[in-house]
Amino acid sequence: MMCRTDEARGPDREPGADATDVVFTSLLEDSAEELYEQAPCGYVSTMMDGTIAKINATLLEWLGLERGQVVGRMRFTDLLTVGGKLYHETHFAPMLQMNGEISGVALDIKSAGGQRMPVLVTSRVKTSDTGEPMLIRTTVFDARDRRSYEKELLRGRKAAEEARLQAEADRERLQEALAVLQQNLLPATLPAVPGLEAGSYYHTASPDLLGGDFYDLFPLDGERWAFFLGDVCGKGPQAAAVTSLTRYTLRAAAMHDPEPVNVLTTLNTVLHERYTSGDTRYCTAIFGTLHPLEGEVEVRLASGGHPSALIQRADGSADYLPTPGGMLIGVLPKAEFATARTRLLAGDTLLLYTDGLTEARTGPERELYGEDALRAFTAGRRPAGPQALIDALSKLIAGFGDGLDDDTALLALGVPTPVPTPASEDLR
Structure with a gap:
């Protein structure tokens, strides 16, 4: 069995190379996920109707919410203040639908305790190979300064x-x-x-x-x-x-x-x-x-x-x-x-x-x-x-x-x- 494994590996591959590749790939995946979760800005992905499908730990911490309270249960507009919701409906969403992306828009989000937090929001529509809109990816920057x-x-x-x-x-x-x-x-x-x-x-x-x-x-x-x-x-x-x-x-x-x-x-x-x-x-x-x-x-x-x-x-x-x-x-x-x-x-x-x-x-x-x-x-x-x-x-x-x-x-x-x-x- 040992001889067969070495032969399958090929003459140019060193013993243990497959295991090293697997570990390296796993580290890359862990690193990418960790970067997403602990990024200095918030990330959120929503369905086209606004339902939140994915959210990173940074934005959850700003909101004071747990992932289970948000994913599949809330829409992006639920994270905004009353004025933010109105602006999103009348300006933000139509411009995003028209252009496919919008950047640097000032909004206020609200935490679970009711506090307001000023943010700058950038959103982009991700489309399928046929050009059909699939989801919306949004980046939220802290603008409290x-x-x-x-x-x-x-x-x-x-x-x-x-x-x-x-x-x-x-x-x-x-x-x-x-x-x-x-x-x-x-x-x-x-x-x-x-x-x-x-x-x-x-x-x-x-x-x-x-x-x-x-x-x-x-x-x-x-x-x-x-x-x-x-x-x-x-x-x-x-x-x-x-x-x-x-x-x-x-x-x-x-x-x-x-x-x-x-x-x-x-x-x-x-x-x-x-x-x-x-x-x-x-x-x-x-x-x-x-x-x-x-x-x-x-x-x-x-x-x-x-x-x-x-x-x-x-x-x-x-x-x-x-x-x-x-x-x-x-x-x-x-x-x-x-x-x-x-x-x-x-x-x-x-x-x-x-x-x-x-x-x-x-x-x-x-x-x-x-x-x-x-x-x-x-x-x-x-x-x-x-x-x-x-x-x-x-x-x-x-x-x-x-x-x-x-x-x-x-x-x-x-x-x-x-x-x-x-x-x-x-x-x-």
Whole structure:
């Protein structure tokens, strides 16, 4: 019998190889199952009617439920809050049925004790070989960190409302409060980015009204950074609330998935869902990522209805980085965004701005300043880095006087020119 086994094994297989393969395969299966069960995110598979067929231990722990209470007994919507169920029925499920997948949707699930837990949900329909839908696989990401951002937003809204009421009694004190709020909607200072220089400027057209322009620069990980600049429609406390929500959403979405188009898609979903009851609110924005490399920075960005970024090159030329076709953010449930890529070399500067600058009225005929004039102005200046360009533009804006009737935000990012090392002198 021993001889027959060795012969069947073949001349190239060592004794005991079959047993090793079986053990190795078993380890792989155990490892895959363990990864599924103990993953840092929740997994759930449902039948097409929503009945839960499989769920991992992570999601069960969040819910405070046992597997036997869930599998075959509950539907996915049973895990959601009342508002989550309504949104699932009216938006989530129809979009999933239409597109076959949907990602990054903010919902709230409820535990057995009744506590709410904010999550981001991604679902995909699995089909058979014939294209028939079989089941729905859903990934649930813990989004409890955004709760602090929501509290911050509520505090901002409360402060804005208090400022508005105070204006009826004391206009001077209102202006002071509005000035403080405006500062709180923008970063106090821009962070220092290795291998990069940054500069910013904000011009308030009216001290009586909060503006809707915004910008930010923040780290994503040990290598990449994110930036954005945009403009919310309208003015006053309502615009300030939308601005605060927009800044929080862009930051939170970038931490989850920094792909520029996906970040703007998440913002579009949030704004469209939040302001669909007659008080439509929308914005334009550019969101991008920076990857500093040796002597240069790789830039990837997406634009939703915003003016194209302008690049001042080290050789003195200036031109726009075209992003045509990007749609306004928050108007439609699904929007398309334009993308662009570039590399900033030593001495190059990327300029983002809001349309308050290009729509300023100039000259006796009160003509629009325009993008051509901005490009010519930039090309006519010696490249000296982001802050020098910001300083020149701030003086230009001041010269517009009452021709500038809209807030204007500027954000410039560039790669510094290496300082030449002086040659050593002969000390003989």
